[in-house]
Amino acid sequence: MTTRPNPARRACHLQPDILVYTIEDRLYVNLTDRCTLACHFCPKHNDSKEVHDYNLTLSQRPDQQLIIDQIGDPTRYQEVVFCGFGEPTLRLKALIAVATEVKTKGGKTRLNTDGLANLFHKKDVVPLLASCIDAMSISLNAQNEEVYKQHCAPSLKNSHFAVLAFLELAAHAIPDVTATAIDGLEGVDILACKKLAEDRGAKFKARTLDVVG
Numbered sequence: 212m213t214t215r216p217n218p219a220r221r222a223c224h225l226q227p228d229i230l231v232y233t234i235e236d237r238l239y240v241n242l243t244d245r246c247t248l249a250c251h252f253c254p255k256h257n258d259s260k261e262v263h264d265y266n267l268t269l270s271q272r273p274d275q276q277l278i279i280d281q282i283g284d285p286t287r288y289q290e291v292v293f294c295g296f297g298e299p300t301l302r303l304k305a306l307i308a309v310a311t312e313v314k315t316k317g318g319k320t321r322l323n324t325d326g327l328a329n330l331f332h333k334k335d336v337v338p339l340l341a342s343c344i345d346a347m348s349i350s351l352n353a354q355n356e357e358v359y360k361q362h363c364a365p366s367l368k369n370s371h372f373a374v375l376a377f378l379e380l381a382a383h384a385i386p387d388v389t390a391t392a393i394d395g396l397e398g399v400d401i402l403a404c405k406k407l408a409e410d411r412g413a414k415f416k417a418r419t420l421d422v423v424g
């Protein structure tokens with residue numbers, strides 16, 4: 212017996228991965244959907260695959276040249292933002308290659324990160340990032356390890372300490388560094404987070420829920 216293919220399912224399957232997407236006048240780059248955190252407030256841990264109506268699920272690791280081609284002329288956008296549905300620094304080589312290309316073509320770059328790159332790669336990667344990233348937004352998320360674990364469920368040990376160390380290094384190497392935390396999450400002391408950020412030379416921004424970074 213043969214079964215007829217369901218056209219709707221087939222169309223969905225054939226939908227190409229979204230590698231870049233626009234929000235207002237910014238272009239976002241979806242480098243990976245992997246992450247060492249499992250934040251309870253993250254859409255992908257709440258049965259959603261979408262951010263701003265874009266389905267950011269990736270069927271495979273995106274090719275960096277394909278991303279560069281899809282970005283095209285980066286000066287058409289206010290910024291090219293590395294964000295997506297996972298942690299961009301997990302794909303450090305591709306991130307550096309694409310960001311360097313954007314800078315070479317006269318564009319501006321921003322990295323939205325969990326601040327765990329040095330812990331994950333076991334070395335200081337801030338100088339590499341500083342060579343091609345103009346602005347960085349770092350998810351601090353909590354004032355201490357206990358609250359951080361409660362909301363972000365890190366898989367790497369000492370993650371909160373590592374975010375703070377990364378924040379300080381980044382703030383001294385990159386002109387525009389902002390730490391963020393989500394206002395209203397249980398146990399999160401926004402003023403304490405702000406002080407931690409400012410003591411390390413970074414700016415601070417309280418975020419609202421449902422915005423992936």
Ligand code: SF4
Binds near residue numbers: 247295
């Ligand atoms: S919110 Fe960001 S850092 Fe947290 S799990 Fe989702 S993609 Fe990873």
